[in-house]
Amino acid sequence: MTGPPPVLAVGAAVIDEWYAVSNLPEPDGGAFASEVTTAFGGVGANVCVALDRLGRDVGLVSRVGDDEYGERAREYLADTGVDASRVSVGDDPSTRSVILSDPDGERAIVTAGESFRRLRLDDADREALAAAETVFLTGYTPDAVSRAVLDTVESAADPPALVFDLSGSVEELVGRGTEPETVRRLLHAADLFVADDVAAAAYFGGPDAAVERVAAAQRARGGSEPSLTGDGWPRAVLTHGADGMTAVAGGEGTEFDAFDVDVIDATGAGDSFTAGLIDRWIAGGDGGASRRERAGVADGVRFAAAVAAINCTSRFAQPGLPTRGEVEAFLAERGF
Template sequence: MTGPPPILAVGAAVIDEWYAVSNLPEPDGGAFASEVTTAFGGVGANVSVALDRLGRDVGLVSRVGDDEYGRRAREYLADTGVDASRVAVGDDPSTRSVILSDPEGERAIVTAGESFRRLRLSEADREALAAAETVFLTGYTPDAVSRAALDAVESAADPPALAFDLSGSVEELVGRGTEPETVHRLLHAADLFVADAVAAAAYFGGPDAAVERVAAAQRGRGAGRRSAPPGDRWPRAVLTHGADGMTVVADGEVTAFDAFEVDVVDATGAGDSFVAGLIDRWLAESGGGGDARPERTGIAGGVRFAAAVAAINCTSRFAQPGLPSRDEVEAFLAARGI
């Protein structure tokens, strides 16, 4: 096993079963699938591959099953630049997702399979996380793994920057085994916190409450200051609203940004690619910001870069085929005068 890359993501690597449906069914409703196919996905893998496409040296900590799904996932990763040496193989069914995607690119996702839920960090994994420059965690990560990863990050002599994606509503995360106390701990340890409107509203008690509480916490507790002790700082936050843009809360200030208008083919993986863009610009070394607390211009530049990564990805089907290179993102922004 080689030394750890500077960026490590902890998350699932799955095969998505993708259904092109006539509509997303309502409760007790139905839909017709005009096409059924498979593609590679998973939050951890999506973020890792997106960073790899941007030219970053990144590795994935995950677990797959010793079955056809797991074999295909490992073969796919082997064809990318992602370091997959920390992807374990277990004897339980591989985690996989069923994705319903309607003609407008909106989707619903159901996940099954125990392989990722049974991930546990080895001592080598913990050492690699402590030695990394940037660590990404998702709310879908098994609770024991999130806690162990946090212990590793916080005990490091030079703690890595931490990005945390809430990923789902509290009710959904608890159903997957994530404890609310762990989410609370992640929020206070992170340098970057990202959540969609549903997840943020569920955790904070509403979309407006999410913005108000994060801003108030930042003003009172020193947002993202790496010199502050763990538990005594609050991360920069980005709350995403799909095609309606995103709200950034940084240093107690709130700024709204528009999403880029593109012809959406499939929104699967848009949030994960957006997070990867933020990690690239705000947390990774020499990424156009680097500092955990950039100036306001750095905030705007980082959000627009990440939004461009997501927008480009939405113009292709599935979570990863449309992930852009850095040159493609810069060309996209230049074409829009940015």
């Protein structure tokens, strides 16, 4: 490859230790694991692999440890179409996650390991990010890196579109991820801002406040000359799991339903949803469309919701990620 891929993601590539539990335990409670296994995950890697399955040319900026977990993560990436040339190796323990998944597909996640938390961008990383067409950033990215990505994007001669997923609650991110002041900068700078209910409640104070704050940031940035063509830019989506999602565009919120499927495992659903939005809203609609031919709000949300729904019908974060044809067939069966 002569240059960076058009889409670059900054995020973790981890090995998930997956426990199929009888129930998600309450405080001081317990559960029984009927199965224990491992799978590949990490927000950055999940988004990259999802975009790769949809036919996108995508790369990952990350850091793993020089240990068994890091080696397995790099081996897995090598078997995908994701450009992993910007995944560095450090001498600290690889970031990894323990996932508890109950019979209904709901889950709880605990993360350990220092490798991704110690990621820093070098000059080559900055040059690649500045040259990309789209940059994805997760809230779990160390704050120094998030600020460096912002500075790089904002100073680029032809700035890439910026996508930010808040990913976790403010309390969870402090000390290991993007800090509140940097989140505020990203809210005003991102072409697409994504947050789930937990993250939105922690940062904005509640769903109504989240919509109001995001809409105000859009109006402040867009003015009479929106940054992108379409039904109002920048855009944001607040996800509510099985209860659907709220898209905020042009300073207004619109609610959408999630697709009803038999959920096997919801791990990675949010990441696959974000990848679907990047595919349809940011990178161009059908894998070959120009960046000015992006899908409308409703079409983009439905496509992303279909990607997430299909992924939930398989175990783990990535094996169920669909191809573009599978998403289109899923939507056609439902009249879209």
